[in-house]
Amino acid sequence: MKHTLKIMIIPFLLMGIMTSCEDKLSDNSVFPDSIWPDTTKSTYAFDCWLRDSYVSPYNIEFRYQLQDESTDMSYNLVPAGFEQAQITAHCVKYLWLDVYQKQVSDPNFLKFYAPRIINILGCPAINAAQGTETLGVAEGGYKITLYNMNDMNEWLPKDGGKVNVAMMNKYIFHVMHHEFSHILHQAKSFPKEYEAISGGQYDAQNWQYMSDVDAYRMGFVTPYSRSEAHEDFVEVISSYITDSIGQWKERGFEFSEDNTHLIGFDENLDGTKIINQKIDMAKTWLLEKYGITLDSLRAEVQRRQDAMTYEIVMNN
Ligand SMILES: [Zn+2]
Numbered sequence: 084m085k086h087t088l089k090i091m092i093i094p095f096l097l098m099g100i101m102t103s104c105e106d107k108l109s110d111n112s113v114f115p116d117s118i119w120p121d122t123t124k125s126t127y128a129f130d131c132w133l134r135d136s137y138v139s140p141y142n143i144e145f146r147y148q149l150q151d152e153s154t155d156m157s158y159n160l161v162p163a164g165f166e167q168a169q170i171t172a173h174c175v176k177y178l179w180l181d182v183y184q185k186q187v188s189d190p191n192f193l194k195f196y197a198p199r200i201i202n203i204l205g206c207p208a209i210n211a212a213q214g215t216e217t218l219g220v221a222e223g224g225y226k227i228t229l230y231n232m233n234d235m236n237e238w239l240p241k242d243g244g245k246v247n248v249a250m251m252n253k254y255i256f257h258v259m260h261h262e263f264s265h266i267l268h269q270a271k272s273f274p275k276e277y278e279a280i281s282g283g284q285y286d287a288q289n290w291q292y293m294s295d296v297d298a299y300r301m302g303f304v305t306p307y308s309r310s311e312a313h314e315d316f317v318e319v320i321s322s323y324i325t326d327s328i329g330q331w332k333e334r335g336f337e338f339s340e341d342n343t344h345l346i347g348f349d350e351n352l353d354g355t356k357i358i359n360q361k362i363d364m365a366k367t368w369l370l371e372k373y374g375i376t377l378d379s380l381r382a383e384v385q386r387r388q389d390a391m392t393y394e395i396v397m398n399n
């Protein structure tokens with residue numbers, strides 16, 4: 084199953100995400116014959132770090148060199164720069180791998196469920212004809228492709244400048260938590276009752292024409308959530324984990340004192356009750372099926388986001 088996450092880039096349309104699915108299975112091994120880095124390459128030290136941080140513990144290949152076979156040739160794409168690749172790899176470890184490894188008691192959880200390949204590219208993937216931008220693509224839980232990584236040094240500046248967590252969430256972590264949640268619900272399905280919460284409100288054809296505020300009013304955390312119940316479910320989990328209190332505030336929500344529920348302070352946002360119902364169901368499902376406490380996962384991500392600097396991430 085292939086998921087393509089997109090946003091509209093036509094100025095008068097509000098942000099949304101879109102998906103398409105196709106079956107794609109391969110028997111081929113994703114790894115080269117040897118996992119031992121080539122000592123003659125200038126990338127040797129980084130390749131050793133990837134072997135020790137991604138391949139050995141989790142059986143994940145972090146693919147940073149552009150390869151024809153793993154590149155969508157319908158886009159004009161460039162590879163990620165070497166420095167940008169290093170920042171991205173450290174960042175994904177700091178804000179994604181290490182978080183799940185810390186929060187899940189089963190030490191083999193990531194080895195079993197994480198995508199086998201994380202593939203990165205340097206520039207955005209623009210769909211000029213449709214006026215959309217592809218943020219990331221996931222193929223059957225096997226490979227996740229992230230775009231626009233050549234801006235990483237601006238989002239996580241070396242000189243101690245302001246860290247742009249929102250852009251990293253947009254291009255990396257919202258995509259990764261979204262796709263990873265798909266992998267998890269494909270392995271252990273979520274309750275049928277979830278689909279009934281917004282039952283008649285889903286609209287696969289017209290979700291992208293809805294504003295963010297209208298989405299909240301109807302009980303969706305993003306316009307794309309309205310496209311279909313499975314997308315709704317993973318958007319709830321991903322937004323809950325990655326988005327800061329400030330981002331929720333901009334949308335018209337505050338967190339309850341115990342930090343576990345949303346409170347809508349705008350009287351027009353009457354979807355709050357529905358969104359909380361969805362969050363509660365996601366929490367119960369993650370705990371019962373995987374032993375994951377969503378609030379702890381969120382707290383760990385938020386703590387790391389608030390603390391992150393270039394030095395912390397690169398020394399991690
Ligand atoms: Zn999706």
